[in-house]
Amino acid sequence: MAPAERFAYAVARLRAMSGRLLEESLIQRILDCEDLDSALKILAETAYSAWLVELKGSGDFDRIIEAELSNAYTEVQKFVPDERLVQLCRIPYDFHNVKVLVKSAILVREGGERRYDLLTSLGNIPVEELVVAVESEDYRLLPFGLHRLLPLCLSQWEQTRDILQVENSLDAGLFSVLAEIAVATGFDSAVRWVKGRIDAENIRNLLRLKRLDLDIAGAASFLHEGGWIAGEKLLALLNEPVESWPRVLSFSDVSGVFANVPDLSDLGALIVEMERALDEYVSAILARAKYEAFTPENVIAYLWAKEMEAKNLRIALVAVANNTDRTIARGLLRHGR
Amino acid sequence: MELLGVMLAILGAAMAAGWAGAGSAIGVGIAGESGAGVMTEDPGKFGLVLLLQALPGTQGIYGLLIAFFAILKVGLLGGEPIAVTAYQGLGIFFACLPIAIGGYFSAIAQGKTSAASIQMIAKRPEETGKAVILPAMVETYAVLSLLMSIILLNGIKL
Numbered sequence A: 001m002a003p004a005e006r007f008a009y010a011v012a013r014l015r016a017m018s019g020r021l022l023e024e025s026l027i028q029r030i031l032d033c034e035d036l037d038s039a040l041k042i043l044a045e046t047a048y049s050a051w052l053v054e055l056k057g058s059g060d061f062d063r064i065i066e067a068e069l070s071n072a073y074t075e076v077q078k079f080v081p082d083e084r085l086v087q088l089c090r091i092p093y094d095f096h097n098v099k100v101l102v103k104s105a106i107l108v109r110e111g112g113e114r115r116y117d118l119l120t121s122l123g124n125i126p127v128e129e130l131v132v133a134v135e136s137e138d139y140r141l142l143p144f145g146l147h148r149l150l151p152l153c154l155s156q157w158e159q160t161r162d163i164l165q166v167e168n169s170l171d172a173g174l175f176s177v178l179a180e181i182a183v184a185t186g187f188d189s190a191v192r193w194v195k196g197r198i199d200a201e202n203i204r205n206l207l208r209l210k211r212l213d214l215d216i217a218g219a220a221s222f223l224h225e226g227g228w229i230a231g232e233k234l235l236a237l238l239n240e241p242v243e244s245w246p247r248v249l250s251f252s253d254v255s256g257v258f259a260n261v262p263d264l265s266d267l268g269a270l271i272v273e274m275e276r277a278l279d280e281y282v283s284a285i286l287a288r289a290k291y292e293a294f295t296p297e298n299v300i301a302y303l304w305a306k307e308m309e310a311k312n313l314r315i316a317l318v319a320v321a322n323n324t325d326r327t328i329a330r331g332l333l334r335h336g337r
Numbered sequence B: 001m002e003l004l005g006v007m008l009a010i011l012g013a014a015m016a017a018g019w020a021g022a023g024s025a026i027g028v029g030i031a032g033e034s035g036a037g038v039m040t041e042d043p044g045k046f047g048l049v050l051l052l053q054a055l056p057g058t059q060g061i062y063g064l065l066i067a068f069f070a071i072l073k074v075g076l077l078g079g080e081p082i083a084v085t086a087y088q089g090l091g092i093f094f095a096c097l098p099i100a101i102g103g104y105f106s107a108i109a110q111g112k113t114s115a116a117s118i119q120m121i122a123k124r125p126e127e128t129g130k131a132v133i134l135p136a137m138v139e140t141y142a143v144l145s146l147l148m149s150i151i152l153l154n155g156i157k158l
Helices: A003-018 A024-032 A036-043 A058-079 A084-109 A127-135 A146-160 A163-185 A188-212 A216-222 A231-239 A242-248 A255-259 A267-285 A287-291 A297-322 A326-332 B002-041 B043-073 B086-123 B125-155
Strands: none
Touching: A003 A058, A003 A297, A003 B002, A003 B086, A024 A036, A024 A297, A024 A326, A036 A058, A036 A297, A058 A084, A058 A297, A084 A127, A084 A146, A084 A163, A084 A188, A084 A297, A146 A163, A163 A188, A163 A216, A188 A216, A188 A231, A188 A267, A188 A297, A216 A231, A231 A242, A242 A255, A255 A267, A267 A287, A267 A297, A267 A326, A287 A297, A297 A326, B002 B043, B002 B086, B043 B086, B043 B125, B086 B125
16 A cells, blocks of 8 residues: 555544644633633533543643643554654653753752653653663663763763753754654655754744844854754844844745744844744644645644644633733734644 | 457456456545544544445446446356357457446545545534535546446447
């Protein structure tokens, strides 16, 4: 059977599962709630109801978001013909966990406390295994190049005492592994998605570096290779005012992202707005999946849509819990299912 | 020479039933995989899924029909065997080709369309009518192949 038809079952099941993704109107209803209890009552009408019983207190909503996302990953991993597609989406969580563990190890050495509460179960590597590997300093069995990267990061910390550099090395490792796995799958859509994610991350980093007023030499190490846009072209942006970035990047698809942001002059507000716009840019890369009945990109598209749902839900619940301005929260919601 | 004529007619019949049947098997299989995917999440859609999965199965029936016509024509199904020249046998063989080729490819295409339609009703159950029409359009070409095979078989005088 042709490779594409291997996905007939998986795509059909994902289509049925995508019917249970939260509608935008439901998120808006949550945002309209006056308190967290009413918001959770609305959530009880959805697929999240299964996790609500595990809720220890109404402020513990992050746990149910994580449980639902984790369940989606586990379910999809069971029936998808190529598990690497799910791995691709979960790897960022593995690297997040590694960051938490490295920082905790550093904190402990400095006399602080471990922050294992920040670990997530969404990664490919079971949290317990990762913790044991770091605590026993036995990294040999860690996948995704972490057996080399983890000791490297710890020795980098010993030498430089610069946590930003350590984080940077881990991010570089993450994107290199993502690109490697995407190529190994042999699916163009996976490669395009990873390249888009790298570009989005580079633009995000550039905006932060611009705010820090860092020079090109200092900024170079914060950009990741493997995207559509070459590193030198991105670095050249630092010498330009942000208003002219869309013009300089007009050769690439990512330039369209700036059109979705109302004000380019206020850098602080722009960084927040771009978080949303860049996520929507990555969603747009996968948008054509809905017109294809058998393509593997439907797997990534569903999992990415689930990620966006989790982000939107977190934004809405945090806004309700803290009683912040709902207009700001609405502006942060990711669109495009 | 007479034996060669009968053999060619049998080859045509075998191709009509075999290729059209193989196409149907592939088509029904593709649609079935999609159907199973949808029903895992929503078992209530069984009726619709079954209808859409069955659509690519018709080509196999058409192929079998033409195969019967072909072997009936040369008297292999009861009655007296008919003397068939090599040219007549070749004619029967060619007459079987439209449904063999048309049936094989249209069944696979219909299977894919049915699978896509099954995905469509998974997401938009209210569009069921449209979901049935789309794969039914592919059936047109299987029917045209069947008609051509029947017309050609009838045109061969033994």
